[in-house]
Amino acid sequence: MDRHIPAKVNVKKVLVFLLVTFVPSYLAGFSFLSKGGFLPRPLRFAALFAYAFFPLLATVVVEKLIYRGKWREAVGLIFKPNWWRLLAWLAPPAFVLLTIPVSLVVPGVSYSPDLSGIHAVFGVSLPYGVVKGAGIGWEIPGANPFLLLLLQGLAAGLTVNALAACGEEVGWRGFLQRELAPLGFWRSSWLIGLIWGI
Numbered sequence: 001m002d003r004h005i006p007a008k009v010n011v012k013k014v015l016v017f018l019l020v021t022f023v024p025s026y027l028a029g030f031s032f033l034s035k036g037g038f039l040p041r042p043l044r045f046a047a048l049f050a051y052a053f054f055p056l057l058a059t060v061v062v063e064k065l066i067y068r069g070k071w072r073e074a075v076g077l078i079f080k081p082n083w084w085r086l087l088a089w090l091a092p093p094a095f096v097l098l099t100i101p102v103s104l105v106v107p108g109v110s111y112s113p114d115l116s117g118i119h120a121v122f123g124v125s126l127p128y129g130v131v132k133g134a135g136i137g138w139e140i141p142g143a144n145p146f147l148l149l150l151l152q153g154l155a156a157g158l159t160v161n162a163l164a165a166c167g168e169e170v171g172w173r174g175f176l177q178r179e180l181a182p183l184g185f186w187r188s189s190w191l192i193g194l195i196w197g198i
Contacts (some may be wrong), residue, residue, distance in 0.1 A: 005181045013067065014179050018195065021058035025051065045061060052164045055171020063175065089157055093150050113146045172196055 030052060032039070039047055063069045103109050172192055180188035 005178060008182050009180060013062065014176070016066065017058050017062045017171070017179070020061050021055050022198075024057075025054045028054075042168055049160075049164050053167035055175075056167040059171050059175040072158060089154070090155075093154060096150065 028047075032047065100111060104111060172195075175190065176192050176195065180191055183191065
């Protein structure tokens, strides 16, 4: 067994982690809503980015400050070359590309490389400016908007999205998964999913 995996679930430690994660998260969320639930665009992205780091901060507080452990090693935050990371980066766009030929088999479905139908699909629930603004580079003359979005997704996956996701994943897939590992894969996964949903 991995030396970082506990022999049994330390319920108190898990509850402290959840308290340290949820209290500031919900206070920040309620504070945002009490101000009308709106921030200008740059501040909105900064707030969402910071919000994703509450689980990471809770992990550091609980593991390093309260339980005096080596938090980076304990949660697997060690940067070594790993083929699974490459697969995790390339698999989603590969699946997106595979959906094109599969979708074209369905009657009434057509391929629109210029994304001209996106407003018809999302315009019912979102204002035109939001839909248009979601696709950076749609207006570049001669560029394929679909390909641009795919490339932007790949770039964001390695940079800003990876950094933001790290804040959550260190808590949920690092600390919590390790602490609940004695329950077994399925029980711990269901419990982590339930906690994450909350």
